[in-house]
Amino acid sequence: MEITSPQNPKIKQFIALQQKASERRKAGLFVVEGIRELSHCVEAGYRIHSLFVCPAILDDKPLPVLHDDIRVFEVTSEVYAKMAYREGTEGVMAVVEAKQMSLQQLSLPATPLVMVLERVEKPGNLGAILRSADAASADAVIVCDPLTDIYNPNLIRSSIGAIFTVPCVACSSEECIAFLKQRGIRILTAQLQDSHLYYDTDMRSATAIVMGTESTGLTEQWRQAADAHIRIPMLGCLDSLNVSVSAAILLFEAVRQRHSS
Numbered sequence: 001m002e003i004t005s006p007q008n009p010k011i012k013q014f015i016a017l018q019q020k021a022s023e024r025r026k027a028g029l030f031v032v033e034g035i036r037e038l039s040h041c042v043e044a045g046y047r048i049h050s051l052f053v054c055p056a057i058l059d060d061k062p063l064p065v066l067h068d069d070i071r072v073f074e075v076t077s078e079v080y081a082k083m084a085y086r087e088g089t090e091g092v093m094a095v096v097e098a099k100q101m102s103l104q105q106l107s108l109p110a111t112p113l114v115m116v117l118e119r120v121e122k123p124g125n126l127g128a129i130l131r132s133a134d135a136a137s138a139d140a141v142i143v144c145d146p147l148t149d150i151y152n153p154n155l156i157r158s159s160i161g162a163i164f165t166v167p168c169v170a171c172s173s174e175e176c177i178a179f180l181k182q183r184g185i186r187i188l189t190a191q192l193q194d195s196h197l198y199y200d201t202d203m204r205s206a207t208a209i210v211m212g213t214e215s216t217g218l219t220e221q222w223r224q225a226a227d228a229h230i231r232i233p234m235l236g237c238l239d240s241l242n243v244s245v246s247a248a249i250l251l252f253e254a255v256r257q258r259h260s261s
Contacts, residue, residue: 002074003052006082010073014052014095018085021149028098030151033089039064040161041096049095054080057091085153098151101169103142103179112139113203113254114185115247116210118173118218121147127158128244134162136251141166142208144173177225180208186227189218190246192239195229203254211250214243 003011016023018031029049032041042048042064050071057080075083083093108114115133120126126148133141143150150168171179180187185206190198203209210226212218223229232241232249241249 002076003079004076006079008079010050011075011079011083014083014093017095018083018153021152024098024149024151029095030098030156031085031093031153032096032156033085033093033153034157035061035063035090035092037156037161037164038092038094040164041094042066044164046099046164047097049097052080052083052093052095054091059091061090061092063092086157101167103169103171103175106140106167106169108139108183111204111206112185113251113258114138114140114142114180114208115251116142116144116176116180116187116208117243117247118144118210118212118222119147120211120213120243123148123152123155124158125242125244126150127155127160127163129247130155130159130162130166130168132244132248132251133166136248136255138166138251141168142176143168143170144176146170173219173221177221181225187222187225188228188230188250189222189226190231190250191217191223191229192231193229195231198230198232198250198253201228201230203257207254209247209250209254211243211247214240 014031017027017029024030032038048066048070050073052073052075054075054077056077115129115138130141148155150163150170156163185208187208187210188201189210210218210222232246
């Protein structure tokens, strides 16, 4: 079936899923653009609800293997341009059924490395942190009291599909603290006050690195729950880094320690 009008109900629904978190929650669906991102999504076991293909853009690029009963719609270049959230999506987009993983569903090793983010509001930052978490082979990313949903299209784009390669859970801070304490996972909070340099802190045991917003940092409940407070030395005029940069530094310090021991 070819869709030639952006007024088609399926195109309108696609754009609504792309633009509105409320629509994604209501339908239990989200949007994925691009072959690489779609491949990671399929490999992670997500079920594709429907596929939109623009033959003029896709050309002969190979698609990931999909189940047989998927609904495939061809769209014109004009319709595709209306649908695309970003450039360079290679002529393929999909509507995907969401998964809601809970803390109890996380399968963690004996000495896990977990990244915890409290109230991070920018989907681009969260996506970049997921990329770093994937690169560092972190065991999970836990998003506490989220201000953006994990299926935000900008988050998926900036993560280049890492949202599908790293287990990611959204929950409250209270739930997360109880979960970490129950499993004996050491809580390291990134903060300037009353803290030690990050490279002087042992990250070889079960560890959760906890970060807050760039503007206000972590709330008091996390500071009180922490087993240790850590900081990155700031040698210039400014007193903070972008949260995704800080997360990458701390994750790879854990990697360095674990691989040098």
